[in-house]
Amino acid sequence: MNPILAVYSKELIDLLRDRRTIISMIVIPMVVMPMMMLGFGGMSARLVNNALSQVPEVMLLGAAKSPKIRAALEAEKRMKIVPGAADYATRISDKRLRAAVEVPDDFDDQLAAENSVALVKIFHYEGEIRSGFAADAAERFFRDYRDRTLANRISARGLPPDFARPITTRRENVAPPEKVAGSVIGGILPYIIILLCFTGAMYPALDLTAGEKERGTMETILSSPVRRGQLVAGKFLVVLTISLSTALCSVLSMTFFYLLSKGALGFAMKGRVDLGNLRIAPESVVAVFALLLPVAILFTAVLLAVGTFARSFKEAQSYAGPMVILVILPAVAALLPGVDLTWKLALVPILNVSLASKEIFSGQYSWSLLAIIFASTCVYAAIACGLVTRMFNREAVLFRA
Amino acid sequence: MIEAHGLTKIFGDGLKSVVAVEGVSFRVEAGEVYGLLGANGAGKTTTMRMLATMLRPTAGSASIAGADVAREPERARAALGFLSTATALYGRLTAFEMVRYFGRLHGLADAAIESGAAEIFRRLEMNEFRDRRCDKLSTGQKQKVSIARTLIHDPPVMIFDEPTLGLDVMAARTIVEFVRECRSRGKAVIYSTHIMSEAEKLCDRLGVIHAGRLLAEGTPKTLRATHAPAGDLEDAFVAIVESHRLLAS
Numbered sequence: 120m121n122p123i124l125a126v127y128s129k130e131l132i133d134l135l136r137d138r139r140t141i142i143s144m145i146v147i148p149m150v151v152m153p154m155m156m157l158g159f160g161g162m163s164a165r166l167v168n169n170a171l172s173q174v175p176e177v178m179l180l181g182a183a184k185s186p187k188i189r190a191a192l193e194a195e196k197r198m199k200i201v202p203g204a205a206d207y208a209t210r211i212s213d214k215r216l217r218a219a220v221e222v223p224d225d226f227d228d229q230l231a232a233e234n235s236v237a238l239v240k241i242f243h244y245e246g247e248i249r250s251g252f253a254a255d256a257a258e259r260f261f262r263d264y265r266d267r268t269l270a271n272r273i274s275a276r277g278l279p280p281d282f283a284r285p286i287t288t289r290r291e292n293v294a295p296p297e298k299v300a301g302s303v304i305g306g307i308l309p310y311i312i313i314l315l316c317f318t319g320a321m322y323p324a325l326d327l328t329a330g331e332k333e334r335g336t337m338e339t340i341l342s343s344p345v346r347r348g349q350l351v352a353g354k355f356l357v358v359l360t361i362s363l364s365t366a367l368c369s370v371l372s373m374t375f376f377y378l379l380s381k382g383a384l385g386f387a388m389k390g391r392v393d394l395g396n397l398r399i400a401p402e403s404v405v406a407v408f409a410l411l412l413p414v415a416i417l418f419t420a421v422l423l424a425v426g427t428f429a430r431s432f433k434e435a436q437s438y439a440g441p442m443v444i445l446v447i448l449p450a451v452a453a454l455l456p457g458v459d460l461t462w463k464l465a466l467v468p469i470l471n472v473s474l475a476s477k478e479i480f481s482g483q484y485s486w487s488l489l490a491i492i493f494a495s496t497c498v499y500a501a502i503a504c505g506l507v508t509r510m511f512n513r514e515a516v517l518f519r520a
Numbered sequence: 521m522i523e524a525h526g527l528t529k530i531f532g533d534g535l536k537s538v539v540a541v542e543g544v545s546f547r548v549e550a551g552e553v554y555g556l557l558g559a560n561g562a563g564k565t566t567t568m569r570m571l572a573t574m575l576r577p578t579a580g581s582a583s584i585a586g587a588d589v590a591r592e593p594e595r596a597r598a599a600l601g602f603l604s605t606a607t608a609l610y611g612r613l614t615a616f617e618m619v620r621y622f623g624r625l626h627g628l629a630d631a632a633i634e635s636g637a638a639e640i641f642r643r644l645e646m647n648e649f650r651d652r653r654c655d656k657l658s659t660g661q662k663q664k665v666s667i668a669r670t671l672i673h674d675p676p677v678m679i680f681d682e683p684t685l686g687l688d689v690m691a692a693r694t695i696v697e698f699v700r701e702c703r704s705r706g707k708a709v710i711y712s713t714h715i716m717s718e719a720e721k722l723c724d725r726l727g728v729i730h731a732g733r734l735l736a737e738g739t740p741k742t743l744r745a746t747h748a749p750a751g752d753l754e755d756a757f758v759a760i761v762e763s764h765r766l767l768a769s
Binding site for chain 2: 120122125126129132133136137334335336338339340341342343344345346514515517518
């Protein structure tokens with residue numbers, strides 16, 4: 120048997136008998152991740168719906184000599200007006216009150232005079248979703264009240280209703296709905312796959328290097344006639360297999376969960392993108408996986424290098440753990456608005472693949488940029504592979520005590 | 521079979537360098553057990569690792585069954601079986617899988633591994649735990665698997681680096697019996713230890729190593745007669761090391 124194949128088959132059997140591999144390769148991507156996403160989506164939806172269904176309490180400050188606005192506010196069904204109190208800011212901060220509106224005492228007179236602008240202040244808790252809903256409700260009320268006042272003024276002067284509205288605009292989406300959905304999926308899916316490729320490779324890579332040193336089997340294997348390069352190749356292929364299997368398991372499970380509950384993939388997209396229109400071309404999937412392959416190779420080689428360098432599994436984990444952030448940041452950066460694929464960004468590992476995936480799924484991409492991404496990632500992966508082989512030939516690294 | 525000429529190993533470079541082994545030369549013939557006797561940190565493991573091609577000599581040369589350890593490391597490793605307390609087993613593999621893996625790494629066909637392993641397992645009485653995972657085995661059973669692992673390709677050279685360190689009497693006895701069997705089968709054996717009684721019982725010739733240097737060489741009887749006529753091997757060992765210290769100071 121070819122020594123690389125012998126190392127590969129042994130390491131695969133060894134890893135698949137380890138509960139931790141099964142958990143990181145199958146349980147996390149196939150069960151935990153979709154459950155978390157669906158669970159989080161469902162929970163968010165419930166919380167937001169609850170907040171929306173509640174009529175918020177809004178405190179009225181001022182309006183002492185303005186019975187009209189006071190009556191209109193009290194008649195408003197989208198808010199429950201509570202009497203004013205001096206500690207309104209404390210109450211909002213303590214989340215005992217959603218929002219407060221400060222209306223000038225002579226608000227009614229100001230409106231009747233028609234020669235001044237009445238300023239209404241809305242106090243709320245920035246970043247607190249329920250306070251935000253209350254402020255929105257107050258803002259909507261005063262906007263409607265302003266429109267009604269304006270309409271009365273126009274009507275009193277015998278002018279046409281649209282007199283104060285000479286221009287109106289309307290947005291219309293010309294992008295095919297499936298491409299809008301593809302763009303969103305293209306941003307999120309590679310992010311999840313990249314993350315799982317990394318986490319999937321992490322445990323086996325560290326186990327086959329630092330773990331081997333720790334268990335004392337490194338010296339055993341080094342006494343066999345297998346070449347160091349063959350040993351690295353065998354280990355490398357096993358870690359890559361598990362990394363890609365983890366990614367594949369995650370895609371399969373997400374597809375399954377998506378089909379199971381169409382549109383529930385991410386609550387964040389709900390209402391903005393109709394995922395029911397999602398049509399992914401098979402060639403898009405192939406292109407994305409072609410780009411992800413060198414990324415998985417890069418992760419595998421980098422993690423093997425980290426594991427080989429470390430004295431123990433624990434030390435290797437302390438190096439590899441923070442690297443997750445290095446993987447997440449570029450993947451998340453691709454989701455930001457305005458970050459588009461350029462020649463320079465095509466050279467930034469991970470970010471380039473995330474951006475390209477977004478473009479591939481939305482149906483608009485440049486083959487030359489894809490070629491640059493593939494080539495540059497292959498170069499980085501080759502450098503990392505070279506580094507691992509070099510480390511396996513360094514006595515100081517292999518026999519670090 | 522095993523030859524070392526001026527074997528030297530220096531770790532690190534510049535001011536931080538440490539001379540672990542310096543100018544060690546010896547020769548081990550087929551059917552001979554050569555003991556490398558030295559205290560902890562004397563340079564035994566470094567010498568053994570150079571012979572097993574895990575470490576590259578800084579100077580000097582060594583060959584295993586005619587293969588130079590620096591120029592033909594794979595050929596040298598193919599001709600040796602290496603066993604030490606640091607050569608652990610893969611816990612998630614069974615005893616047979618462990619042996620088969622090393623057979624495959626030595627380029628043996630699966631049929632040859634099957635028949636070779638059957639013979640070794642019978643001889644070492646290992647069939648009872650043949651398909652049990654290595655992490656479930658007792659220390660003695662693990663030692664047997666390690667022995668089977670080194671024997672599967674029937675190497676002409678065996679290197680033992682303190683193989684009984686930390687073992688109980690029964691497990692250590694298995695190793696000692698195995699070393700004797702290797703000699704009777706005509707293998708060249710190098711055996712490092714700091715246990716005098718073990719060295720005296722097992723080794724045909726001994727090399728006393730201290731501070732990386734080979735200070736004396738001879739049969740246990742010659743060493744005793746030359747360095748401690750009234751004492752035992754331990755007295756001879758101490759006398760050799762002390763005389764070196766006096767000369768060095």
